[in-house]
Amino acid sequence: MKTMHSRESEKTPGLANPFIVGNPVPPTHFIGREHEVTTIKQNLRGPGKGSSAISGGRRIGKTSLLHYLKSLEATQDWKALETEHVFIYLDCLSISPFTAARFWQKVLHLIEPFANAKVKRQVKTLGTKTRIPNVDIEQLFDELADAGKLVALLLDEFESAISDTRSDSADFLNLLRSLINRPLRGLALIIAGRDPLHVLCRDIFAPGSPFYNSFVFVPLGLFxxxxxxxxxxxxxxxxxxxxxxxxxxxxxxxxxxxxxxxxxxxxxxxxxxxxxxxxxxxxxxxxxxxxxxxxxxxxxxxxxxxxxxELWKTCTQEEKRALVAVARRSQEQGLVRRIVAAIRYRKLTREFNVDLDSLINRSIVVKTDSGDFDVFSPIFARWILSEGRKL
Ligand SMILES: Nc1ncnc2c1ncn2[C@@H]1O[C@H](COP(=O)(O)OP(=O)(O)OP(=O)(O)O)[C@@H](O)[C@H]1O
Ligand SMILES: [Mg+2]
The missing domain is CATH 1.10.8 (Helicase, Ruva Protein; domain 3)
Known part of the structure; x- marks a missing residue:
């Protein structure tokens, strides 16, 4: 079979590399994720106008998916809906340092172009306040719903919006929850973070029904x-x-x-x-x-x-030990070393169930076709054994 060279490419020495490495991919180059897109779409367009929480490890495609979802608003499919969906993308990392007040100021600023005259006036008044009362925000989204609009807020890097050391985190989550559960439903959230939402909010004390209860979970995995x-x-x-x-x-x-x-x-x-x-x-x-x-x-x-x-540094000590065991098992050479590694691996994976789950959620460890676990790349596995252990 012809492998790599074609006479065609000889004519175009400046041929650009078509692969996109690093930046989020534009919607035109977005691949796959059909199931995830359908889940989020159906949830949002259904009678509940539901919210979704995307999770996945570094560079798995969270931002690309949010951009792709935003691009859907221009499709006939969405334009034909009775409720007008206004998609707004916001990278929570861009609000630094993050405070709930600054967050709402930014959201209001982004909503204004889509609002009718009445809501515009409200937005202007609220924009002058240093602290916007919750009731005003609720009223604003009710007005939007009344006007036949649903704001779908796409919140990237959601972990930077909440922190167990910030006193307003619980209040912030409570307000978001109340907004996405209001009978008029002027707001739906699609949030993206590295960890699943319940893990992200684990250390935030917010009384009542947990924040994540209102979301459909959408974990992103490997292609x-x-x-x-x-x-x-x-x-x-x-x-x-x-x-x-x-x-x-x-x-x-x-x-x-x-x-x-x-x-x-x-x-x-x-x-x-x-x-x-x-x-x-x-x-x-x-x-x-x-x-x-x-x-x-x-x-x-x-x-x-x-x-x-970076991946290694984000792992806990227990996760690192589990990773070493998993890497050894797949990389060890020689029969005796392989058997020893397999025994050690079995013992450790029993101990490290929870850590393995967390590594799998972040696509650092993957389940193989035979139902076993392995480090996602053999190159990373070799790196763990030669360099990771020294760090
Ligand atoms: N749906 C996709 N189609 C094609 N390539 C993709 C897709 N999703 C991700 N990629 C690849 O992964 C890279 C990272 O994507 P993206 O920035 O969306 O990930 P992320 O999860 O937001 O990363 P981070 O954890 O750094 O925020 C892209 O540059 C591209 O190479
Ligand atoms: Mg991203």
Whole structure:
């Protein structure tokens, strides 16, 4: 099968790398997540006008999903609804230091362009106050609902909006809950954070029904093979470069379908094939494929190092011990060492059930096809054993 080089790409030496690594992907390049999008849509459009809580580890695609959801408001499907949905994206990290008062000032500012004259006047008056009374905010969303509008507030980095050390966190959550539960329903929330909502709010004391009760949970996991293939097919369209089955297997193996790591691996593979193409137009495919993979692994390892360090630092001591055990089990060479590692792993996973769950929620550990656990990437597993343990 033709692997990487096509005569087409020779004509376009400036061929741009089509893979997106790091920034949230624009809605036009958004891949997969069909189930998650449907869940959030149905919840929001249903009679309950329900709220959703997206969760997932670093770079799993939370912001990309929020941007994609926002882009839906322009579709005929949404425009045809009786209630007008106004999607507002807000990165809670952009409010620094975060206070409830500053949050509401910002939300009001973002709502104003969509409001009718009456609500605009209200927004202007409230905008002059340093502290907006809860009742005024409730009234404002009731007015919006009365005018046939539903504000769908997309709150990114939600963890930065609440903190157990800030005294107004409980009050802030209580107000949000009361707003999304009001009979008139002028507000729905779609929030995104690293941990599931109940974990995020665990240390905030708020009497009454817990905040997370009002949400549908939407955990984001790894891409399936079909989603990974779709990503590759869409990116390579019109580039003249082809990844064959073997290439796909390779990039899937080192990323395990984690969207960011998959894009990173694909991006390096693309570079390898593209630059090789221009160096010598004639080459032995079998050698080149090997070289390209080695190139990708080397690049991946270098580029991933700060990310691995960051992942490692966010783990608790117990999680680190569990990770070492899991990594050892998959990486140890030699029969005796493998058996010892497997025994140790079994003992430790019994002890570390809770920590494994948390690592799985963040896609650092994944469940394999055979029902076992493994570190999401063999490159990260090797890093844990060689460098992580020293940190
Ligand atoms: N649906 C998607 N389609 C294609 N690529 C994606 C998708 N979601 C995520 N990615 C890849 O993952 C990277 C990170 O995405 P994004 O910034 O949305 O993640 P995040 O979870 O918000 O990250 P962070 O934890 O840093 O806030 C993107 O640059 C892209 O490479
Ligand atoms: Mg993000």
């Amino acid at each position: 399936s093979r079909a989603e990974a293939n779709e990503l590759i097919d869409r990116a390579l369209e019109d580039t003249g470069i082809v990844f064959d089955e073997d290439d796909r297997e390779f990039v899937f193996k080192i990323s395990r379908g984690h969207p960011y790591w998959l894009q990173l691996a694909c991006s390096h593979l693309f570079d390898a094939y593209r630059s090789r193409e221009y160096k010598d137009h004639h080459f032995d495919e079998s050698i080149d494929r090997q070289q390209a993979k080695q190139y990708v692994e080397d690049k991946f390892r270098i580029q991933a190092r700060p990310h691995f360090e």
